[in-house]
Amino acid sequence: MQKSWGLGLAAVAVALSLTACAPSSGGASATPTETKQLTVVVHDSFNVSQPLLDRFKAETGYTVSIAKSGDAGGMTNKLILTKDAPLGDAVYGIDNTFAGRALAGDILEPYESPNYPKNTPDLSADTSERLTPIDFGDVCVNADKQWFAAKKVAVPATLDDLAKPEYKDLLVVENPASSSPGMAFLAATVGAKGADGYLDYWGQLKSNGVKVAKDWETAYNTEFSGSSGKGSRPLVVSYATSPAYEVPDGGGQPPTEALLQTCFRQVEYAGVLKGAKNPVGAQKFIDWMLSADVQADIPEQMYMYPAVRDTKLPEAWQKYAPLAEKPWTVPARDLSNNRDSWIAAWTAKVVG
8 A cells, every 4th residue: 555644653663673584394384482572564554543552562562563664565575585584473564466476475374363354255365364354445546626627627437538538648647566556556457458458448548648656655645736736637546535534624525536437446464474483473463453443543544444344434434435336356366467467568558
């Protein structure tokens, strides 16, 4: 997830544990061990309320280090490259566009949390219980309503609309090679147009002046004309929840909206890293992430829907953060098997 909204964990020590841990011999998992140190590898947008983290530390007695390691893709790649000397005990933030790579890389131990709800099979990565769903959300094109109103141009609705002449030079997207929402939007186009048609669609977008930014922060906060952005592009790939956080102080309508016919559903997972020094602590961290208090904290802190679906949502979400009724989907196996070739073909077509 690439949603750095100026929030951080200033009070949390960020540390990388680079001490090598020998993997279990014979291919079987050793009896889980517990230490006083817990290192959690996360993407850069991880954020929970400090009192909740302090309570977790107090209840477990752990010294907790949060190791921020880039976006979901960069983090997953680091974990695979360092699997023989794990960077930590637990990981949070591997998403469904990179889940296949994490599973194929064999960097995770199975764990079934007692806190995980059984009514969410649509969020599961596979049946191995190595990745536990924590939250989810829809990656969608967002529009600057005020720009369109001022120009007296209709807000587009569909992926096909984005390629029409009236929307030339209006869209900014993130590079799927370096951004998880960029990869999610690429997957949306594969889901919509098929593996045989998505490149033709991107050719139309390129001809229509699509701009590519390296990450969400640049796209949303620099190139986008809405929100705090000062750019010239009134269409940007972001999240269905983004408009809820654009509601003016004191209430009123947000100046942006999500185009719900352009969405791909992103799921974020936590897991126990193979070779962890504190796998018991990693399991406790996953249980904590699924606890009622943390699940209720996720919408306000990380702008995602909690995996525990009976969790109470912020009031503004009822009006301004609806999920797509029919998001575009791509089977996890297809994402795993084809992601690299799709990105390479996209790069050749769009970036050159």
